Amino acid sequence: MKMKSFAQSIAPVAVLASLLSGAATISPSHALYAAATPTTSTRAFHVEGRWELGGVGGWGLPALDSSAHLLYIPRNNRVMVVDTKTGSLVTEIGGMQNVREMVLDDAGKYGYVTDPTDGSDGFVRVFDRATHQLVASIPTGRVPAGIAFDAATKSVFAFNSHDHSATVIDATTNQVTATIPLEGRPASAISDGKGNIYVTLPALGEITRIDAAQKKVVTSWPLGTCTGPAGLSIDSAHRQLFTTCEDHKLVSVNADNGHVAAIADAPIGAGDLDFDPRHNMLFLADINGTLTVYRRISPTRYAVSQRVKTQPGARTLIVNHLDDKAFLATSKFDMNTTTKSEELQFRPTPVPGSFSIIVVGR
DSSP states (O other): OOOOOOOOOOOHHHHHHHHHHHHTTOOHHHHHHHHHSOOOOSOOOEEEEEEEOOOSSOOOOOEEETTTTEEEEEETTEEEEEETTTOOEEEEEOSOSSOOOEEEOSSSSEEEEEEOTTSSSOEEEEEETTTTEEEEEEEOSSSEEEEEEETTTTEEEEEETTTTEEEEEETTTTEEEEEEEOSSOOOOEEEOSSSEEEEEEGGGTEEEEEETTTTEEEEEEEOTTOOSOOOEEEETTTTEEEEEOTTSEEEEEETTTOOEEEEEEOOTTEEEEEEETTTTEEEEEETTTEEEEEEEEETTEEEEEEEEEOOTTOOEEEEETTTTEEEEEEOOEEEOOSOSOHHHHTSEEEOTTOOEEEEEEO
16 A cells, blocks of 8 residues: 655746746747647645545545545545545545555446455455445455556456456446456556556566457557656647656656657656646656646656645645646654564554645645
C-alpha cells in the first residue's frame, strides 16, 4: 500500500521568466504549436484547505467522480467516500481486507477495488455507487494492485503483481473473460479510452500495450535509460504517456510507437502524476511535500510552471479536471514499533487518526 504550511507559490515574474526561457529554444513549428495551445490562467496554485478525515491504516490511489462531487479513497479494509464540496466523510464501504487501487466505470454504476487479501487469494471488490454496498467479489491472480477501466470495451483490467498477469472483467456482467500473461511484474496502469491499456513493468524498464478488445499484449516498449518506470498518466489527444524514472527523469512515451523523450527532471521521491488536458498541464507530487506543475511548451517539452509546498509524504495525487483542484493524500508519520520485522520496524508508518486530504486550487 502506498504510504503515500500553506503553500507558497513562485512569483509570477519567475513563472514568466521560466516560460520565456523555454520558448527561446522552440523551433518555428513548435512556436506555432505553442501559440495554438490554450493558455493557462495566471492565477497561482496554492493550498486551499485540508480535510482531516482520520482513521487508521494506509491508503491507495483514489478515484474521483467529478460530476457527483465524490472522492473515493481505498483505506486498507474499506473505501472512504468524501464529499468534495464540503470535505466531509459521506460513508465508508466495508467488506474488504487489504485494498490497493481502484477505478470507476463510466456508467456511474460500479466501483472496482483491487484486494490482495493476505497474498494467498486476490479479488476485485465491486461496490454499487448508488447504495455504497459491496455487490461482488471477483477472483483474480495473486496480489492484484494496479487497475484500469477501458470505456471502449467496458472492461476492467486488474494487474496481478505476484502472478505477472492481468485479469480481464466484463463491467456489464462482472464476470472474468480472460487472463493475460505479462513478461514481468506489473505496476501502474492506464487506459487511453480507445481500446488500449498501458502498464509499466518496472523491473524490465518497459511499458506494455494491451489491446482491450483482443485481450492480448500487442507490444512492449523498452524505455532505454529510463529504468524502474513508476507512476503513469496520459494525454490521450496528443498520444503521450508520462512516467518517472529511477534516475529522477520525467519522460514522455509516444502511445502509438513507444518513442521515448526526456522532458524534464523529476524530484527525488516522485509519486503520482496526473495530466489536465484542458490546460495542457502535468501535475507531479513527491514524497518531500512538493506539488510540481509542468506546462507544455512544445509537443514533447514541458517547463516547470509552479511548485507548491504541501506536506512531506503527500505523494498520492488525483486532479479534478473540471475545476483545477488537486487532492493529495497524506498523514503524519512515525516509526513502526509493534512489528518484529527489522525492515518494517524502521519504515515510516501513518499515525492513527492523522490521515488528511490536502486541497490545492487556484
